[in-house]
Amino acid sequence: MKNGAKAAIHRRNRLLAALEPDDYSWLEPHLEIVDLPRGKVIYQSGETIRHTYFPHDAVVSLVTVLQNGGSVEMAVFGKESVLGFVSALVTRQSFGRYITQISGKASRVALDRLSDAIDQRPKIRRVLFRYTEALLAQTLQTVACNAVHGVEARCCRAILSTHDRTDKDDIPLTHETLAEMLGVQRSTVSSVTSALQRMGLISQGRGTIRITDRAGLEETACECYHAIHQSFERLLPAGHKRTEPSASSRLTPAKHRNTVA
Structure with missing residues (x-):
């Protein structure tokens, strides 16, 4: 693959x-493109982090695994992110389990090389540290969201955030994936998504969800979706631009906003 094509993929x-052109040129030789299939465990809790990943279209969750075998999502990473970097700032040990929720590609770089970049390239350091602040804001907002907002609102937030990260009309979100992201039973997700479909906000296919009323879905989501998005806009104005909804998603909002208990 030619360098120009690789650069387009990495970016x-x-x-x-x-990144500024000279900073990207410094880092680019150390980047490699890798596949992240769904269900791939990139790191287990406590495992030594040797590489960091810049996702392209993959979506990766950082989850904590409970003693009863259940799991709770602590953070999510997509094309606006780098995963493994924050965990490795001090101990180089993973905070939890990094697992791919939606398959795709990523640019991988050895942690030692990224550490060199932080030491030698002030503008790279600034971008990564601003991202770290945005990630902290996302994590704290998600904690508050899980504590006070209902499953329906949180489900809408998860669907919208995944849509932003994948840029696909048909989002490859299964009920099982949504349940893992929200920390609820699969049957609960099925009830919520069925209600959202009746409201005209989404349509469901085999292992996919299509947003049919983006504005309506944003109205039904909790405030956390916009709060998290605004944090990334503020801290990374050149690196996190929300994709405009596709024509199929820019439909007239549904007239009735029924909610599920």
């Missing part, structure tokens, strides 16, 4: 796209 990640 599908918003952080890499935000």
Whole structure:
């Protein structure tokens, strides 16, 4: 693959796209493109982190695994992110389990090389540290969201955030994936998504969800979706631009906003 083509692929990640040309040129030789299939465990809790990943279209969750075998999502990473970086700032041990929720590609770089970049390239350091602040804001907002908002609102937030990260009309979200992201039973997700479909906000296919009323879905989502998005806009203005909804998603909002208990 020619260097120009590789650069275009690497820059599908918003952080890499935000780098100045000379900083990107310094880092690019150390980047490699890798596949992240759904269900791939990138790191287990406590495992030593040797590489960091800049997702392109993959979506990766950082989850904590409970003693009863259940799991709770602590953070999510997509094309606006780098995963493994924050965990490795001090101990180089993973905070939890990094697992791919939606398959795709990523640019991978050895942690030692990224550490060199932080030491030697002030503008790269600035981008990564601003992202770290945005990630902290996302994590804290998600904690508050899980504590006070209902499943329906949180489900809408998860669907919208995944749509932003994949740029696909048909979002490859299964009920099982949504349940893992929200920390609820699969049957609960099925009830919620069925209600959202009746409201005209989404349509469901085999293992996919299509947003049919983006404005209506944003109205039904909790405030956390906009709060998290605004944090990334403020801290990474050149590296996190929300994709405009596709024509199929820009439909007239549904007239009735029924909610599920």
